[in-house]
Amino acid sequence: MQSRKSKIIIFAAATLLIAAILGAFSEADVKQYQGLVASKSSVGESVNKAEKTTEQPAPESNTAIPQAKNTQIAQGLLTAHFIDVGQGDSILIELPDGKTALIDAGPKNSSSKVTSLIKQLGYSKIDYLIATHPHEDHIGGMSSVIELFDVGEIWAPKVSHNTQTFENFLDAVANKGLTIKTAVAKASGTQIFASGGASMNILYPFESSAPKDLNDWSIITQLEFGDTSFLFAGDANSSIITDSCKKPISVLKVSHHGSKVGTSATLISKLKPTNAVISCGAGNDYGHPSESTLAALANTTLYRTDLNGTIKAISNGLFVTFVAEHYNDAKEAAGVTTDEVTNPQATVGGEVTAAPPTANTDAETIVYITKSGSKYHVDGCRHLSKSKIPISLKEAKAQGYEPCSVCNPPT
Ligand SMILES: [Zn+2]
Numbered sequence: 341m342q343s344r345k346s347k348i349i350i351f352a353a354a355t356l357l358i359a360a361i362l363g364a365f366s367e368a369d370v371k372q373y374q375g376l377v378a379s380k381s382s383v384g385e386s387v388n389k390a391e392k393t394t395e396q397p398a399p400e401s402n403t404a405i406p407q408a409k410n411t412q413i414a415q416g417l418l419t420a421h422f423i424d425v426g427q428g429d430s431i432l433i434e435l436p437d438g439k440t441a442l443i444d445a446g447p448k449n450s451s452s453k454v455t456s457l458i459k460q461l462g463y464s465k466i467d468y469l470i471a472t473h474p475h476e477d478h479i480g481g482m483s484s485v486i487e488l489f490d491v492g493e494i495w496a497p498k499v500s501h502n503t504q505t506f507e508n509f510l511d512a513v514a515n516k517g518l519t520i521k522t523a524v525a526k527a528s529g530t531q532i533f534a535s536g537g538a539s540m541n542i543l544y545p546f547e548s549s550a551p552k553d554l555n556d557w558s559i560i561t562q563l564e565f566g567d568t569s570f571l572f573a574g575d576a577n578s579s580i581i582t583d584s585c586k587k588p589i590s591v592l593k594v595s596h597h598g599s600k601v602g603t604s605a606t607l608i609s610k611l612k613p614t615n616a617v618i619s620c621g622a623g624n625d626y627g628h629p630s631e632s633t634l635a636a637l638a639n640t641t642l643y644r645t646d647l648n649g650t651i652k653a654i655s656n657g658l659f660v661t662f663v664a665e666h667y668n669d670a671k672e673a674a675g676v677t678t679d680e681v682t683n684p685q686a687t688v689g690g691e692v693t694a695a696p697p698t699a700n701t702d703a704e705t706i707v708y709i710t711k712s713g714s715k716y717h718v719d720g721c722r723h724l725s726k727s728k729i730p731i732s733l734k735e736a737k738a739q740g741y742e743p744c745s746v747c748n749p750p751t
């Protein structure tokens with residue numbers, strides 16, 4: 341059995357890529373307590389669909405190897421950081437081709453958390469900046485981001501707000517000589533980007549939308565990468581989201597900080613999210629998240645910035661793996677049963693007090709599979725020359741992959 345520390349060192353030596361992913365958190369803080377995301381059944385379904393609708397040859401044996409239907413373009417990793425900005429939203433997305441998207445920038449008083457993470461990850465540019473709607477808890481940090489970084493496109497809904505915060509946002513845009521693209525979900529589709537195998541589309545506001553509530557102007561975006569998909573719902577109410585998104589998703593950014601307006605049982609039964617993230621402040625004045633939202637998400641693996649700090653969702657096109665800054669008593673507060681939390685060890689104030697239980701080691705160990713092989717490998721194995729898809733050891737074993745006899749990966 342390897343110690344946690346030596347395992348982390350091996351990670352770092354094995355692959356700079358994985359080291360970079362883990363590097364956003366200190367070793368003591370990293371608590372990866374959930375493994376895969378896309379359930380085996382959902383991957384199996386999509387493989388079956390791909391076989392029916394494309395010219396891919398059927399697997400030769402009945403031990404079908406799961407493949408993303410878009411594997412040929414879904415290469416590398418996509419990481420979404422749900423930044424702990426207290427009561428507000430800010431999601432930084434690292435795209436597989438090195439570009440970045442930022443959905444909201446949190447409230448002004450948390451802007452340094454957003455800008456320091458962008459810097460820490462080594463980026464100088466936000467390629468796609470999305471201001472979901474003009475409330476302070478979403479755009480308060482925008483002027484800092486625009487001032488400190490190069491910015492590509494800025495997207496916002498066609499609505500204004502008579503506040504100093506909104507003025508500051510517009511001034512920052514103008515001072516940089518930038519313009520705002522109006523976010524409208526056209527009947528023919530509105531794409532923000534298709535970049536490195538990942539694509540993001542605007543699902544809402546519709547061309548006909550003219551809501552009274554500013555929250556209901558929230559831009560709703562869907563991000564897809566291989567077989568995995570994310571829905572970012574801003575603060576929109578649940579019926580708008582239900583009308584906007586037509587298909588099941590892997591990860592739901594729960595609307596409106598988990599309020600009862602943003603989530604309904606109807607919505608969750610339609611989207612069937614495997615995982616959900618609530619971004620809200622610890623002990624916030626609004627009582628977010630609401631009991632009804634938590635009840636609707638009872639069968640969804642739930643992460644919360646108020647309990648878990650900043651949360652990373654890492655997609656390889658097949659699965660999404662979560663890493664959280666800390667593990668508090670999330671399972672109790674979130675109503676998650678012990679079985680759903682693979683690492684039941686609590687931390688206090690983000691500090692790990694002892695070595696993690698061995699039960700979690702497979703979920704933390706990264707190995708590699710290929711598009712068509714049945715073995716898993718360590719980085720550097722000659723069998724990885726044509727394709728190399730990162731996956732946790734736990735998931736590789738769960739999917740029936742076997743250790744390569746050439747590179748002798750951990751078992
Ligand atoms: Zn909000």
Ligand SMILES: [Zn+2]
Nearest residue numbers: 473475555575
């Ligand atoms: Zn709002």
